[in-house]
Amino acid sequence: MTDTEGLRPNERKVALEPAADATLRFIGTIETPWRDRADCPRQGRLDGPECRLVLDPVWHDALTGLEDYEMIEVLYWLDRSRRDLIRQSPKHDGRTFGTFALRSPVRPNPIGTSMVKLLRIENGTLHVRGLDCLDGTPLIDIKPERCAFSPKAAAKPGDSRD
Numbered sequence: 001m002t003d004t005e006g007l008r009p010n011e012r013k014v015a016l017e018p019a020a021d022a023t024l025r026f027i028g029t030i031e032t033p034w035r036d037r038a039d040c041p042r043q044g045r046l047d048g049p050e051c052r053l054v055l056d057p058v059w060h061d062a063l064t065g066l067e068d069y070e071m072i073e074v075l076y077w078l079d080r081s082r083r084d085l086i087r088q089s090p091k092h093d094g095r096t097f098g099t100f101a102l103r104s105p106v107r108p109n110p111i112g113t114s115m116v117k118l119l120r121i122e123n124g125t126l127h128v129r130g131l132d133c134l135d136g137t138p139l140i141d142i143k144p145e146r147c148a149f150s151p152k153a154a155a156k157p158g159d160s161r162d
């Protein structure tokens with residue numbers, strides 16, 4: 001394999017030791033209609049297809065109170081990404097950017113985030129719209145959204161749920 005194999009024009013990578021990851025504990029799996037990156041949206045849309053966050057049963061009780069929120073933030077591990085590019089040339093753009101100037105899945109720690117619409121919670125499975133990840137993507141965390149949309153139960157002073 002040559003040093004530039006798999007790279008687009010002007011892309012640059014670094015030589016890395018195999019990652020010694022911080023210990024993340026995946027809390028479940030995301031089910032989406034997309035098996036192939038080519039079909040997957042670059043960013044989720046709130047009118048996109050219904051997707052599911054399937055939590056491991058040990059975390060079901062940790063959902064208590066989340067049903068009060070219309071919008072939630074989802075963090076996930078883009079597990080099929082390469083992690084060694086420092087400059088990237090997005091397809092169809094023609095320009096080159098530093099990795100931290102992009103929301104590309106290719107990054108040293110491939111964490112994806114999306115604000116999604118919470119439709120309902122059934123037996124520890126959250127039904128949502130607004131995701132952009134492949135089927136089977138590991139789920140890292142879920143947080144209630146607190147800025148753009150008010151929770152149905154308004155926060156009181158001293159009760160920020162932070």
Ligand SMILES: C[S@@+](CC[C@H](N)C(=O)[O-])C[C@H]1O[C@@H](n2cnc3c(N)ncnc32)[C@H](O)[C@@H]1O
Binds near residue numbers: 037038043044078137
């Ligand atoms: C541009 S990223 C944006 C992710 C997130 N919304 C963000 O801004 O952090 C979304 C793209 O990542 C790719 N992707 C989705 N799931 C992935 C996975 N599990 N592993 C690697 N790449 C993935 C797909 O090409 C998808 O279009």
